[in-house]
Amino acid sequence: MKTWLLASAATLALTMASSAQTQDIPDNMEKLQGMQSTGTSMDFQTIEQSGEYADQLKRNLEQVELPNGFKIELYAVVPDARHIANGPQGVATFVGTRKQNVWVVTDRDKNRVADEVKEFAPSINFTIPNGVCFSDDGFLYIAEQNRVLVLPAAEFFYESPDVAVGVVTPQGELVPESEESFNHTARVCRIGPDDRLYISLGQPYNVPPKEKEDLYAEVGIGGIISMNRDGSGREVYATGVRNSVGIDFDPNSGNLWFTDNQVDGMGDDIPPGEINMASQKGQNFGFPWYGGGSVRTEEYKGEEIPADVVIPQAEMTAHAADLGLDFYNGTSFPQKYRGGIFSAQHGSWNRTDPVGARIMFTPLNEDGTAGEPEPFAEGWLTDSGEYIGRPVDVAVMKDGSLLVSDDLAGALYRISYEN
Template sequence: MKSALIALFLRSLNSLPRRLHRGLHDEPSHKRDPLERRRSGLGGFRPPILAVLMLAIALPASAALPVERIRLPPGFHIEVLSDEVPSVREMALSPNGILYAGSLDGHVYALELRDGRVTARHVIASGLDDPAGVAWHDGALYVSAVSRILRYDAIDSHLNDPPKPVIINDKLPPEHHHGWKFIAFGPDGKLYVPQGAPCNICKPDPDRYAMLGRMDPDGSHYETIERGIRNTVGFAWQPGNHELWFTDNGRDLLGDDVPDDKLNHAPRAGMNFGYPYCHGGDTSDPEFGKEHPCSDFTPPAVKLGAHVASLGMRFYTGSMFPSDYRDNIFIAEHGSWNRSKKSGYRVVRIITNPDGSSAHQEVFAQGWLMPDESTWGRPDDVLPLSDGSLLISDDYAGAIYRVTYAAP
C-alpha cells in the first residue's frame, strides 16, 4: 500500500509546472540552499490536495524514490546515493573522492564520498546561469554557465568557504536554447566546450554554433574542431586510441520516428556530421536538405532512436562489472517530450570493437518510464567511480543513483 501511494504521489507531480522540476522558485536562487527551499514548501507550488494527503499518509517526511522499479541485468543493483541534488546534471569526480555536480537551478554541488556513501553535502556556487557542466582538471573545478566558463581553484580544500571563481572565458554565445553545456578535458589537456544550435532547425554560423570546440585550460585558443552537430550533451574518449565519441540530439517536429538521435565517432578533427542539412545520418531536412545530400557528411556510429534525448556518456573502464562490459559506452537517455508514445528515460550501453566498428546498443537500466507513460525520473549523465560502480544523475528526481554488481 505504501509503495502504491508513493507512486501515485510521484505521478501527480507530473502535472505540476515544469518550473518546479527544474528547481526554479519564486525566491531568487542565490538566497537559500535549493534543498532547504524544497523542504520548506516545494518552492511555492502547491501540489494537488489528494497528492499531499497521500504523501502524508505514506511518508510523513519525504517520499522515497521507487528504485525497485528500475530493471537491470542479473547481478546488478541500484540504490539512491543522494536525493539532495535538485536539477542535477553533469558529474565530475576529483582524485580526493569529491563528487561535483552541475545543475539547471543555478547551483553547483559537492558530495563527499566514502565507501560508496555520501558523508557530507555542500553548495559551492549559487546564482549561476544554468551551470550544468562540471569538469575536474589539475586541482580545479571548471563550470560551464551558458556564456561563461568559470574555474574554482583548490576547491577540494575549500568546500565550506569556496573561492571566488576565475572567469576563463566569457565570450561564448548567450542563447539559452541548447546553451547549457556538458564540458570535459580531453587527453590533449584541452577543455572541450560545445555550442548547440540556437534553435530547433536553422542555419547558424558554423564556427560559433552547432559545433564542438576546445580551448586551453586558461580559456585561450578556443577553436572549432567538429561541425554539423545540432546539440551534443555528452562526449568521451575511447580508451587506448583516445578517439572522440559524442552523443547528438536530433531535430524535432519531423514525426514520431524520425530522425534518430546519434552516437558519433570522430577519430580526427575537421569532420562534419550534417546539421542542418541531414539528420540521423539518412534523413534530409525538408528546408535545407536540398543544399547538401546526406552522403556529404559523416554517418553516425549508432542510431540511438528518435527523440530519446541522449545526453551524458562515458566509457566504462572499471573492474566491478563483468569483463564484457569493459570499454563499453554508457549513455543516459533523458527521454522524449514531443512524441505520441514516449521513448528514452533509460540508460543504454554501446558495445563496439576496439576500432569503433560494429557498434550496437543494448538497454542497461529502465523503469523511470511507467507502463501508463507517467515518469518519475529522467537520467541525464553517467559516471564510473574508481571502485567500478556507476553513477547515474537524474534532474527530474533531483537524485544520483549508484549501480553495483555482484555475481548472482
C-alpha cells in the first residue's frame, strides 16, 4: 500500500498539495491543509427530521409499488439529495448535491431512521459537490464540478466545521477552465479494485461540435478517467460516453459498469438509455456517432464509426434519465437480487409523456453479462404525469437494505425486505 495511505490525517493534509497548488485556493483551504482552525462557527446548518414536511413525504411513499416482501420508508430529509456514499464503518452516510452542500446523515440509535442531518465541512466552499465516494480504508473523495478533494477519516471527524482535507485535483484542472459548463458537470466517482480513483466527465453538449473531438479525447471529457488516489498518473479509461452519472465495479469480475444518458430531441422513443460494461482500459462506447444504442446522431451520421465501439449491455427506456447504480452485495434481499444491479431513473424532461422516476433492477447472467432490466420500485411519477419524487442514486447499506436519494423531494428512502 502506498506510503501516503498509511500516513496520519495530519501528515496527509500537510503533504497532499504542493505550495504551487495552494497559491490560488481560498484561505480556508490553506488553513485546513495546515491543520489550522478557520474560525467557522460551530452553529452550522442542520435539517429538521420531523414535522409536516416529513409526514407528507411518508404519505407520498404509500404510492410506491415494490415486489412482495419489500417496504420503503423515509430514512432522512436531505435537501437536494444526489449521490450517496455510505461510510465503510457504518457510522455515517454522506450525500452530495448539485449546489454547494455536502450533507452527513447519522442514525445514532440504529433504528434504521436518521436522527441527524447536517452540513458537512462548512469551512470549505464546494461547487457542485455531486460525486462522493469512499475508499475501503475510510477516505472520502468529493468530485466537484472542476476539483477533487479527499477527506481522511471523514466518517469520524464530521462533528467539527473544520476537517483535514487534501487536494487530489486542484480547482480548474479536472477539465480545462474553457470547458467548465453549467451542463452535465455533476461528477460521480468510485475507487476501483486496482485502488485507483475513477471519475466520469460528462461533456456539456447535447451533441458536441466536431472541433471539440481531439480535446475531449485527450482530457477524457465525454468519458471516464482514472488516477492514483493522490491525483498522479491520470489516464483516460473509457471514451464515447455522453454523460454518465452512475458508475460501479462488479465485485466479482472487477469490470466497470456505468449508465449513460443519451441524446435529447430525437423523438419520444429514441434513442435508448444505456447500461454499459468496460472490461479494459481504452474502450469506446460509441458517442457521438451513436446517440444511444444503435441510433445514429444527425450530426455524425456521415462520419465513419470507430471499428472498436462497444455496444451497451442493456438498453433502457428512452429519456428515462438513468443515473446512479450500485451492485447489490448484501444478503438480506432474496437470492434473485444478489450480485445484480440496482439503478435509478430520474425521469424524463424531453418526452411528450414522461417516463422513469423509478428504481430498476438488472440481473447478471452466469457469464457476467446483463440480463433483462425490470422495474423494482415505481410510483414517484403519478398517472397524471406529476412527479412526486425523482430518484437519483442508490446505495447498499451494511445491513443489506437499499438507500434511494431523491433530489426533488429532498430525501433519502430506505428499502428493506421482510420474509
